[in-house]
Amino acid sequence: MTTPTTTRQPMTGEQSAWFAQTFSALVDNVGQAVLGKTHVVRLAFTAMLAEGHILLEDAPGTGKTMLARALAATIDGTHNRIQFTPDLLPSDVTGVTIYDQKSGVFEFHKGPIFSSVVLADEINRASPKTQSALLEVMEESRVTVDGVTHSAGRPFMVIATQNPIEQAGTYRLPEAQLDRFLIKTSLGYPDHASTLQILAGAAERDRTTGLKHLVSSAAIVQMAVLASTVYVDTSINDYVSRLAEATRNDAETRLGVSVRGCLALVRCAKVWAAAQGRPYVIPDDIKDLAVSVLAHRLMLDVEAEFSGVTSEEVVERILSTITPPSERVG
Incomplete structure (x- = not known):
């Protein structure tokens, strides 16, 4: 695919159309x-293009x-998987x-962290x-x-x-470290139709082998x-x-959402808007991403947690009570 010239000027209509495509x-x-x-795949690419990381529970x-593997294959990048275990040392990663x-x-001698896409499997083990070394x-x-400093590269x-x-035997990630993940989400089990499709192709152990390299790593950068040039109105920042x-x-x-969380939501919203062919962010972009970007940054009250309340429910309730902007401010 041909990449249009990238500048720090506001995104044009032509650029946003190319981005969405x-x-x-x-x-x-x-x-x-x-x-x-x-x-979930859209969220993963949103995290990549916002130059952040994703946590899957x-x-x-x-x-x-x-x-x-599929992400790395699609962008013609490298992929590594690190199986986290209690005896894994920081040097085994870096x-x-x-x-x-x-x-x-x-x-x-570079560790497995030097790749375009790194799967840190069962990080809490x-x-x-x-x-901390990974984070x-x-x-x-x-x-x-x-x-001596060694760059991890881009993307x-x-x-x-x-x-x-x-x-049992796991080390729960502290809330301060959870805050460093741009997005937290879950793949979950496939639906019935997708499960049947997977079973029909059971002989193919790795479905990523046939994927095409659509763009280069440089194009992703x-x-x-x-995406960083997408316009964000003052009213959107006020809403966040x-x-x-x-x-x-x-x-x-x-503990509520920090300023880092606000910045993360705006960064993701810029990518989300561009992915839909818009050079500007609208309130619906914020609503679409708020749970995935903000929920894992909250610390619930002990009584609420004991009662079965989840962070996702808190964010959804707040979204329903805070009125989004209806017009631009400037």
Whole structure:
């Protein structure tokens, strides 16, 4: 696909049309391997183009590895899977410096984190020290070993997974670290029609092998830059701010959405708008993404949590009570 020239000027109608067409093609391509999960695939590409990371909380066997492979194959990028275990060391993730006796110099051997798409499987099974090493790379997009900094490159996205069952021997991610994930969602089990389609192709163990490389990694970086130029009106920023304030003042929360969460929602909304062919964000973009971007950033009150209230329910209730803007401010 031909990539239009990317500038820091506001996105034009022609650019937004190209963006929407390319985004749709990317989603459809991944959808050939990850069946019946169009919304989650759209969220994954939104996280990638907003240059963030995604957390999947899912039971085993729902297609998390397939999603990571399909994303990497579609953008002609590299893919690595890290199985997190209690004995995994930070250097097993980031890499290590080894002395080469022949050359007489120290050489850095890159860890599996140096890939376009990294699947961090069952992140809650690793020690907090190893979790922190991963989250540091996610935040800074670089690794520093023995005083030397190594860039993780672009595009770079981590798909981390948590298993909601078998919690024995796991290390729950602290809320402050959960806040570093741009989006949290769940693949879930496929519907009946998709399950039948998967079973019909049971002989094909890896459905990503036949996927086409639609765009280059460099084009994905250009799309990310282009998405950042989408216009956000002051009224939209005010709406996001009021939503965040409502989460902080809600009786069922101990900790509401931070400014980082507000920025994350706006960044995602820009991509979401461009993916629909618009060079500007509307309130519906915020509504579509609020639960996926904000819910995991909340800390519920103990009584609310004990009563079975979920963060998703709190965000949905706040969305229903905060009036969205009806006109532009400037």
